[in-house]
Amino acid sequence: MFSKFERMVDAFPEGELNAPPPRTLAGFIWFFAKPVWPLLLAMAVLTAAISVIEVSLFGFLGNVVDWFGDTAPDQFLAERGWQLALMGIVILVALPGIQLIDGLVNFQAIFGNFPMRFRYTMHRWLLGHSLSFFQDEFAGRVSQKLMQTALAVRETVIKSIDVFLYVAVYFTGVLIVAAASDWKLALPFVGWLVLYAVMLRWFIPRLDRVAERQADARAEMTGRIVDAYANVQTVKLFAHTRREADYSRASMQGFLTTVYGQGRLITLFVVALQTLNSLLLFAVGATGIALWTNGLVTVGAIAASVGLVLRIHGMSQWIMWEVSALFENIGTIRDGMATLEIPHAITDKPEARPLAVPKGEIRFDKVSFHYGKGGGVLRDFDLNIRPGEKVGLVGRSGAGKSTILNLLMRFHDVEGGRILIDGTDLRDVPQESLREKIGMVTQDTSLLHRSIRDNVLYGRPAASEAELKRAIARAEATDFVAELRDRDGRAGLDAEVGERGVKxxxxxxxxxxxxxxxxxxxxxxxxxxxxxxLDSEVEAAIAENLYRLMEGKTVIAVAHRLSTIAALDRLVVLDKGAIVEEGSHAELVARGGLYASLWSRQVGGFLPVGENDDSDPASAMRAAE
Structure with missing residues (x-):
């Protein structure tokens, strides 16, 4: 029974988003609620049924009080037995049965599947963002917004049904029960409802605003904490644990300030609600007594009305917290929407077809790119790389070498011109298809927090065990992999490497x-x-396999140690985004230009800091070959 309801909602839909969800709050919520609308409708009907039964019980209680006064004890069951039996069936069978179905719909079908469907759908959307999106955001902040917005959407939908539908049906029933004896008995309830609505109208927008600020502050706080944990080696290396604690404390203080503001509003809300409920109890009691003394209502009517007041007293507290939580969730959704609704900067064309690379020719045709800044990194850049040619890119920092590689991987789109592989514009093929045809090794290598096996198989998940081990051997990694152990006892290929490969x-x-x-x-x-x-010994050991890997491939290599690329077919020397020299190593040294100057500095000692191709000053201090 449970599993049948748990399978009613597909938590992991296959379809991908082609555009971000609607930008309006209602549209955003409905976008994710629409797939489960039949279950939400069922939950609404069940909620309404429960509220009708509860109000009916108070009306029945008033009738029972009157029956006690009007009927002799020995005739009570004979005259009222069938009504008591009917109400007994409602209490013992109908109400628990409806509650069971409501629980199955709510907790089995919706509770877990609804937010998980949101997470999975939006996680796939977020993975489609360009690198620049993640470079501008805390990873912890993005993940926090994804997780908390998923729960907030579910709670907003469920609480809206629970609170507003329940209250609407319940109070309608209350007014009917109270007015059935005398319409004047319903007046205190009408007055209470009006004042309660005014109170909600004043408090809720303020709670909504503070909740939105609180959600953003919580995400900022989480992002700073995660950032410290992810870079704990750097923190300890520079002895900045106290500095990081203070950095996180600032965001914690900002979050706590929003909590204080929320707490003050809630305290005022509680006091105002308690005062209003006390006024209702007094008004209903006084009105009931006045009507009874004039013979206009029965004792049973007064008992039912007072019972309803006491029920409303407890229910209004529940409504207060539910409405407060509802608008807190709405604030969380609005805050999350600011991040989750950002459109993809790089998109595939609808008609894009998979890239075919029969030869491997690469052509940069009048390419311009400047990272959105005023000055150009590349301007009208032309470069042709023949099929199977091995080309090395050389130049000072900022010359544009890494930009060329990033554009070829389509981590950014060119702002002018085009890049072609075997005559096909990169913008005409799916990004995943392009990257499947390119292998890239970067200087800043981070591994997934998984096993060695999983990390290597990331290159080709369908590879056999023999192919896996051969790749590890060619990378001169067999010996150290065999010695790896993690804290859970896994060894070798099954040992986990820690976050970003920190182990x-x-x-x-x-x-x-x-x-x-x-x-x-x-x-x-x-x-x-x-x-x-790599140290020189390992680099020398792996060099032969790297050159073997290059066979039959088109290669573009960037290296600070010029000796590692000196044997390539052609070296292209860049300066300020333009090609200033190109040729073989021997030709460029003989020419006496920029390359010869860079080469002489490495042969003669060290390359001065500021002229290396990366941001790590230590790489500029390596000994020349």
């Missing part, structure tokens, strides 16, 4: 990354300081 040294991470690209075996290979984290 491995820089050189070990680099070799796993190289093994991953070797296993991928894509027709185009990009090497961005691929051996920068």
């Amino acid at each position: 491995l040294s820089g050189g070990q991470r680099q070799r796993i990354a190289i093994a991953r690209v070797m296993l991928k075996d894509a027709p185009i290979l990009l090497l961005d300081e691929a051996t920068s984290a």
Whole structure:
């Protein structure tokens, strides 16, 4: 029975979003609620039925009081037995039965599946963002918004049905029961309802605003904490644990300020509600007594009305907290929408077709790109790379080398011109299809918090065990992988590497990354300081396999140590986004230009800080070959 309801909602839909969800609050909520609307409708009907039964019980209680006064004890069951039996069936069978079905719909079908469907759908959407989106955001902040917005959407939908429908049906029943004896007995309830609505109208927008600020402050606080944990090695390296604590404390204080503001509003809300409920109890009691003394209502009517007042007293507290939580969730949704609704900066054309790379020719045709800034990194940049050619990019920091690789991977779209692979514009093919055809090893290698096996198989998940081990051997990683152990006792290929591969040294991470690209075996290979984290002995051992990996592929390599790319077919020297020299190593040295100057500095000692190709000053201090 439980599993049948748990399967009613598909928590992991296959379809992907082609555009961000609607930008309005109601549209955003309905976008995710629409797939489960039949269940929400069922929950609304069940909620209404429960509220009708509860009000009916108070009306029946008033009748019972009157029956006690009007009927002799020995005739009571004979005259009223069938009515008591009917109400007994309602209490013992109907009400628990409806509650069971409501629980199955709510807690089995909706409670877990609804937010998980949201998370899965929006997680796939977020993964489609460009690198610049994640570079501008805390990873912890984005994940926090995803998680808390999913719950907020579910709670907003459910609480809206629970609170507003329940209250509407319940209070309608209350007025009917109270007015059935005398319309004057219903007046205190009408007055209470009006004042309650005024009170909600004053408090709720203020609670809504503070909740939105609180959600953003919570996400900021979480992002700062996660940032410290993710970079704990740097924190300890510079002895800044206290500095990080103070940095997080500032965001915690900001969050606490919103909590204080919320707490003050809630205190005022509680006091105002208690005063209003006391006035209702007094008014109903006084009105009932006045009507009874004039013979206009029965004792049973007064008993039912007072019972309803006491029920409303407790229910109004529940409504207060539910409405407060409702608008807190609405604030969370609005805050989350600001991040989750950002459209993708790089999109695939609807008619995009998978990229075919029969030869591997790469052509940069009048390419311009400047990262959205005023000055151009590349202007009218032309570069042709023949099929199977191995090209090295050389130049000072900021010359545009990494930009060229990023544009080729389509981490950014060109702002002018075009990039073609075997005559096909990169913008005409799906991004995943493009990246499947390119293998890339970067200097800043981070691994997934998974096993060695999972990290290497990321290059080609369908690879066999033999192919996996061969790639690891070619990357000179077999020995250290065999010695790995994690805290759970997993060893070798099954050992987990920690977040971003923190359990491995820089050189070990680099070799796993190289093994991953070797296993991928894509027709185009990009090497961005691929051996920068390796010592000379390991680099020499792996060099032969790297050159073997290059066979039959089109290769673009960037390396600070010029000796590592000196043997490539052609070296392209860049300065300020333009090609200033190109040729073989020997030709460029003989020419006596920029390349010869860079080469002489490395041969003669160290490359001065500020002229290296990355932001790590230590890389500029390596000994020249």
